[in-house]
Amino acid sequence: MSLNGLKRIFNITPANAFAYFVGQTPDRRITFQSYNDMLELEEKYTYRRPEFLQLDEESEQASADHEARPILIPHRELPLNAGYAETINAGKTLHKNEDQALAGMFCLNVDLQNVTNENTDTEKEENTSELRIKIPYACFGVFDGHAGEGASLMAVNTLHIHIMEKLSAVKDLLACGTDEKLTQSPILTEAVVSSITIDKLIIGALEEAFFEMDEQIRRERLTYKIDGGCTSNVALFIGEKLYVANAGDSRAIVSQKGKLIPLSYDHTPETDRQRLQLIAFQKPQLLGSEFGRLEFQHRARKKYIGQKLLYRDRHMTGWAQKVVVEEDTQKFPMITGEGKKSRLLDTIGTTRGFGDHDLKVPYNGLEIKPFLTPQPDVRSYDLKQCEHDEDDVLIMASDGLWERLTSEKAIEIVGEVFKRTPKDDKRRYVVAAQTLIAEVRGTLKDRGWRRACGDVGSYDDITVFVIPLNKSVSERITNVHNSS
Numbered sequence: 201m202s203l204n205g206l207k208r209i210f211n212i213t214p215a216n217a218f219a220y221f222v223g224q225t226p227d228r229r230i231t232f233q234s235y236n237d238m239l240e241l242e243e244k245y246t247y248r249r250p251e252f253l254q255l256d257e258e259s260e261q262a263s264a265d266h267e268a269r270p271i272l273i274p275h276r277e278l279p280l281n282a283g284y285a286e287t288i289n290a291g292k293t294l295h296k297n298e299d300q301a302l303a304g305m306f307c308l309n310v311d312l313q314n315v316t317n318e319n320t321d322t323e324k325e326e327n328t329s330e331l332r333i334k335i336p337y338a339c340f341g342v343f344d345g346h347a348g349e350g351a352s353l354m355a356v357n358t359l360h361i362h363i364m365e366k367l368s369a370v371k372d373l374l375a376c377g378t379d380e381k382l383t384q385s386p387i388l389t390e391a392v393v394s395s396i397t398i399d400k401l402i403i404g405a406l407e408e409a410f411f412e413m414d415e416q417i418r419r420e421r422l423t424y425k426i427d428g429g430c431t432s433n434v435a436l437f438i439g440e441k442l443y444v445a446n447a448g449d450s451r452a453i454v455s456q457k458g459k460l461i462p463l464s465y466d467h468t469p470e471t472d473r474q475r476l477q478l479i480a481f482q483k484p485q486l487l488g489s490e491f492g493r494l495e496f497q498h499r500a501r502k503k504y505i506g507q508k509l510l511y512r513d514r515h516m517t518g519w520a521q522k523v524v525v526e527e528d529t530q531k532f533p534m535i536t537g538e539g540k541k542s543r544l545l546d547t548i549g550t551t552r553g554f555g556d557h558d559l560k561v562p563y564n565g566l567e568i569k570p571f572l573t574p575q576p577d578v579r580s581y582d583l584k585q586c587e588h589d590e591d592d593v594l595i596m597a598s599d600g601l602w603e604r605l606t607s608e609k610a611i612e613i614v615g616e617v618f619k620r621t622p623k624d625d626k627r628r629y630v631v632a633a634q635t636l637i638a639e640v641r642g643t644l645k646d647r648g649w650r651r652a653c654g655d656v657g658s659y660d661d662i663t664v665f666v667i668p669l670n671k672s673v674s675e676r677i678t679n680v681h682n683s684s
Contacts, residue, residue, distance in 0.1 A: 241425040283629025283666035298345030300356035337438035344598040348427030351555030366405035414574035429555030445576035447552035477514035492531030600660035
């Protein structure tokens with residue numbers, strides 16, 4: 201038997217070895233077998249840290265130090281004066297940070313003659329210069345990779361292109377500005393659906409972009425080396441609103457006057473249970489002979505045959521009783537654990553995102569991708585709902601932060617930073633992001649990474665944005681500019 205064959209049998213991976221020594225739960229996402237293992241494929245995008253950090257070669261190398269784990273920050277102002285910081289993991293992926301981040305300003309150019317039908321053809325011909333408007337928007341993204349950096353590199357380099365394409369397809373409708381004007385658009389004069397709104401158009405564009413991103417990875421992984429998968433947490437500032445599209449367990453929250461407003465929720469096997477069980481009900485062959493669809497109050501063992509246990513299925517949000525039969529005891533539940541420790545098919549801890557097209561259960565070869573989806577949960581936040589000040593922010597971060605920090609604690613830490621820094625200090629948001637990472641990473645002690653409170657620090661890659669929501673910032677993306 202080959203060495204690779206032995207590795208598959210005993211599930212020997214760098215991640216498992218590292219987890220053993222630091223006492224962390226092994227991430228079995230590392231164990232999938234991909235088509236790339238059989239062919240030497242060229243990488244489409246060379247590994248590097250986010251372009252906006254502007255790191256030279258020496259700084260890139262320094263950023264990959266798993267013992268020092270430096271906290272990197274940008275040295276130039278980011279769009280909307282966003283704060284950003286990142287640090288590499290403690291050694292689970294050699295010299296690579298699988299997280300990636302996006303920050304950019306973009307613009308939709310709209311020909312006003314496509315928006316209104318008031319002008320006649322003669323009038324259009326007489327206009328020597330067509331009046332156009334520009335709809336600016338800002339886009340930020342956190343992509344938490346696993347089992348390789350290929351998927352996160354693809355996402356950070358191409359997802360914004362898909363978003364631009366989808367927004368451009370409806371830009372004439374977006375230029376109407378309000379739902380009332382939208383209903384008067386010549387494009388919708390014969391529409392039979394009354395629920396088309398500006399909100400729904402932007403949400404639809406984000407949803408389509410996520411699916412096309414995943415399809416591009418599926419298609420191009422046969423030509424390029426695109427390993428692993430990634431979560432995707434995207435914030436889009438456009439018009440007078442903020443939209444957050446999330447697929448996976450990265451997270452986005454708003455701190456408004458110190459109050460927590462969640463703009464995403466984690467997609468884990470536990471939170472996605474009903475969707476996963478429905479797929480298993482419709483296609484039971486995906487579970488093979490080893491996994492069962494039902495979730496019981498605890499493992500249904502042989503001693504419980506004939507007795508009643510509480511259970512949940514695809515159609516249930518609550519619990520009910522079921523008499524345990526022998527078949528229930530012969531299969532391992534498809535979903536195990538709770539919260540961050542929940543797993544699908546004993547393998548993966550997040551159920552939405554990009555990539556993972558070749559991911560399989562390591563010990564029986566069952567495909568996992570049919571259960572996964574790039575479908576984002578999209579939520580909107582009205583930037584005009586209140587008078588935001590300099591302390592109101594959007595916090596976006598990969599789960600390297602959230603596995604050690606509650607949303608409430610993150611807001612508290614950011615608030616303490618703001619108390620110490622002047623409101624006119626533009627670097628206060630960078631300092632806030634930097635402080636969040638320092639809090640959960642901790643310092644390297646004899647017993648490993650430890651936080652100031654004595655708890656175990658985060659061994660994962662950590663990426664954080666802290667983005668202000670105050671009026672001066674929001675005006676940059678709420679103003680529509682005319683040009684001729």
